[in-house]
Amino acid sequence: MTVGHLITLSGVLFTIGMVGVMSRRNILIVLLSVELMLNAVALAFVGFGAWRGNLDGQIMVFFAITVAAAEVAVGLAMVIALFRLRLTVDTDRVSLLKD
Amino acid sequence: MREFNVALAAPEWILSATILVVLFQDARTRWDNKGGLGRTTWLGLLLATGCAMLQGWFVDTPATAFLGHYGVDGFSIVCKAIFGATALFVMAMADTWLKRVDRGHGEFRLLALMATLGMFFVCSVRDFAGLFVSLELITVSFYCLTAFKRNDERAIEAGIKYVVLGALATAFLLLGIAFIYGATESLWFHKIALTEASDGVGGNAALLEFGLLLTVLGLCFKIAAVPFQVWTPDVYEGAASPVTAFLSMGSKAAGFVLLLKVVRACLGPDGDAGIILATGAWAGLFALIAAATMLYGNLGALWQGNMKRLLGYSSIGHAGYVLMGVLAFNEAGFAAVVYYLMAYLFTVLGVFAVVIIVNGALRSHAITDYAGLGRKSPFLALVLTCGLLSLAGVPPMAGFFGKFLVFQAVVQLGTPVAYTVAFVGAAGVVVSMYYYLCVVKQLYMVEAPEGDTRLDGLVVAKPLKAVLWVCLIGIFVLGFLVQPFVAMAQDAAEALMAAR
Incomplete structure (x- = not known):
C-alpha cells in the first residue's frame, strides 16, 4: 500500500x-x-x-477530530x-429565509 | 525564534482570563442580576485591545512566541486593533439588545468573547494548525451566536444553514491544508515559499497548487465570496442584529487576514510574485472570484425589501472589492485591504447600530418601515445616510478612499485581467449606488404612514450613542485625514511582506 492508495481512498x-x-x-x-x-x-x-515520515500530520488529525466533534455537537x-419547533428535520421544509 | 516567550501573547491571555471569569460569574449570579457580566466583558475587551495596541510601542517587532508558532508584528497589531474595536462596538450594541432578551446573557457574552479570542489568534498565527484552530474557534462560536434565539424559527434555520455550509467549507479548507502539508512536509506558512523555490515548477508543485486552491475556497466561506456566499443573506436575516454586525465585520475581516497571510506565504522571499502566483492562472482565479462576488452581491441587493438581507448582499459585494486588493499580490494591494477593513469597520458598524435601534422600535427590518426616520430622528438618519454613502463609496467618506486604494492597486498592475476586474468593480459600484440611495430616499423623501408612531421618540442608550458618534466621526476622519491611516496600513502591509 502506497501513499497513492491512501490519498485515493481519502478522495473517494x-x-x-x-x-x-x-x-x-x-x-x-x-x-x-x-x-x-x-x-x-x-x-x-x-x-x-x-509518506513524508513526519508527525505533524498526525497532530493535525487530533485537531481535525476535535473540531469535527465541536461542529457536529453544535449542529445536532x-x-x-x-425539531422542537417544527417537528421535522427535512431541509426542504425549512425555508422561511429566502429572497 | 525558538523560545516560549509566553508574555508576548498578553492580549490573548487577558481575553482567555476574561472568558473564565465570565464563565464563573455567570454560574454564581442569579438570572436577574447579570449586570456584572457586562462590566467584566467590557473590562477584559478594553484591556486586551489596549494591551495589543501598546505592543506596537513596547515590543521589539517582529517577535515570536511558543517556539515560533505565534508572532507579533506591525500587521498583527493593526489587525488586533481592528478586531478589538469591532468587539467593543458589538458589545455596546449587544448591551442594548440583551435588555430585550430575558435569558442567556452569560452565554452570549462568552461566545462573543471566544470569537474575539479566535480573531486575535488569527492575527498572530504562523502555521496552518494555528490557522485552522483559530478559524474554527471563530466559526463554531458564530454557529452558536447565529442560532442564539433558539425559539425563533428563523434563527434556527439560519444557524442550520450556516453550520452545514460552514462544515462543508471547513472540510475543503482542511483538505487543502492536507495537500499543502503533503507538498511542503510541514505546516509552516513560510515553507510554501521554500518549497516553491527548491522544487521549481515540477515535483510537488501540483500537490501544492491543488492544496492552495482548496484552502482559498475554504476561506471564501469566511469572507462570503463566491462560491461559498449563499449563506450570507439568510444568516444575516435570521441572526440577531448584533451577531449580524459582528459577522459582517469580525468574521469577514478574519477571513481576509488569513487570506493575506496565505497569499503572502506564496510570494517569493523578496515579495516578488513567487513561482506559483506568477503563473497568471492564480491572478485569473482571484479575479474570477472577485468579479463573480461583486456581481452576485450588487445585483442580488437590487430587489431586497429587507434591510438585513440588503446588507447581506452588500457585504458579499464588499468582499469582492477587498479581494481586488488581494489579487494585486503586492504591498500596495495589501495596504489597500487593511485600509478598506479600517474604513469598513466604522461604516458597517455605524449602519448596524442604527438598524438595531430602529428594529427595537419597529420589530421589523422592512425598508419601507424606515419611512420618515429623517424627520423623526434626524441624527439616526444622518448616521445611516453617511454609513450607506460610505458603503457606496461617495467621495468625502471613508468608503471612498478604501475603494480608491483598491482600484488603484489593481489598475497599476496593468494587465488585461486587472483592467477587466476593475471594470466589473466600477460597474458594481454604480449599481450599488442605486440600492443604497433607495434606502436614503426612504429616510427623507417618504413620509411615515398616518398614525404610525413606532418611530416617535426613539431613545438611544448611552453606549450605543457613543458607537454612533465614533462611527460618524470615523467615517469622516478616514475620508478627510487620510494620510496617517494610509501610513498605518502601509506599515502593516510592509510588516506582512517582511514576515518570515
Whole structure:
C-alpha cells in the first residue's frame, strides 16, 4: 500500500461525503456526510505524514477530530431545537429565509 | 525564534482570563442580576485591545512566541486593533439588545468573547494548525451566536444553514491544508515559499497548487465570496442584529487576514510574485472570484425589501472589492485591504447600530418601515445616510478612499485581467449606488404612514450613542485625514511582506 492508495481512498470518501451533503434532504444524514468528509481529510493527513515520515500530520488529525466533534455537537443541538419547533428535520421544509 | 516567550501573547491571555471569569460569574449570579457580566466583558475587551495596541510601542517587532508558532508584528497589531474595536462596538450594541432578551446573557457574552479570542489568534498565527484552530474557534462560536434565539424559527434555520455550509467549507479548507502539508512536509506558512523555490515548477508543485486552491475556497466561506456566499443573506436575516454586525465585520475581516497571510506565504522571499502566483492562472482565479462576488452581491441587493438581507448582499459585494486588493499580490494591494477593513469597520458598524435601534422600535427590518426616520430622528438618519454613502463609496467618506486604494492597486498592475476586474468593480459600484440611495430616499423623501408612531421618540442608550458618534466621526476622519491611516496600513502591509 502506497501513499497513492491512501490519498485515493481519502478522495473517494471525501467525494461520497460531498455528494451526501449536496443531495440528501435529512439534516442528520447531511451532518453524517460532513463527518465523513472531515474523517477522509484526517486519513489524507495520516497518509501524507507516513509518506513524508513526519508527525505533524498526525497532530493535525487530533485537531481535525476535535473540531469535527465541536461542529457536529453544535449542529445536532440545532437539529434538536429545530425539531422542537417544527417537528421535522427535512431541509426542504425549512425555508422561511429566502429572497 | 525558538523560545516560549509566553508574555508576548498578553492580549490573548487577558481575553482567555476574561472568558473564565465570565464563565464563573455567570454560574454564581442569579438570572436577574447579570449586570456584572457586562462590566467584566467590557473590562477584559478594553484591556486586551489596549494591551495589543501598546505592543506596537513596547515590543521589539517582529517577535515570536511558543517556539515560533505565534508572532507579533506591525500587521498583527493593526489587525488586533481592528478586531478589538469591532468587539467593543458589538458589545455596546449587544448591551442594548440583551435588555430585550430575558435569558442567556452569560452565554452570549462568552461566545462573543471566544470569537474575539479566535480573531486575535488569527492575527498572530504562523502555521496552518494555528490557522485552522483559530478559524474554527471563530466559526463554531458564530454557529452558536447565529442560532442564539433558539425559539425563533428563523434563527434556527439560519444557524442550520450556516453550520452545514460552514462544515462543508471547513472540510475543503482542511483538505487543502492536507495537500499543502503533503507538498511542503510541514505546516509552516513560510515553507510554501521554500518549497516553491527548491522544487521549481515540477515535483510537488501540483500537490501544492491543488492544496492552495482548496484552502482559498475554504476561506471564501469566511469572507462570503463566491462560491461559498449563499449563506450570507439568510444568516444575516435570521441572526440577531448584533451577531449580524459582528459577522459582517469580525468574521469577514478574519477571513481576509488569513487570506493575506496565505497569499503572502506564496510570494517569493523578496515579495516578488513567487513561482506559483506568477503563473497568471492564480491572478485569473482571484479575479474570477472577485468579479463573480461583486456581481452576485450588487445585483442580488437590487430587489431586497429587507434591510438585513440588503446588507447581506452588500457585504458579499464588499468582499469582492477587498479581494481586488488581494489579487494585486503586492504591498500596495495589501495596504489597500487593511485600509478598506479600517474604513469598513466604522461604516458597517455605524449602519448596524442604527438598524438595531430602529428594529427595537419597529420589530421589523422592512425598508419601507424606515419611512420618515429623517424627520423623526434626524441624527439616526444622518448616521445611516453617511454609513450607506460610505458603503457606496461617495467621495468625502471613508468608503471612498478604501475603494480608491483598491482600484488603484489593481489598475497599476496593468494587465488585461486587472483592467477587466476593475471594470466589473466600477460597474458594481454604480449599481450599488442605486440600492443604497433607495434606502436614503426612504429616510427623507417618504413620509411615515398616518398614525404610525413606532418611530416617535426613539431613545438611544448611552453606549450605543457613543458607537454612533465614533462611527460618524470615523467615517469622516478616514475620508478627510487620510494620510496617517494610509501610513498605518502601509506599515502593516510592509510588516506582512517582511514576515518570515
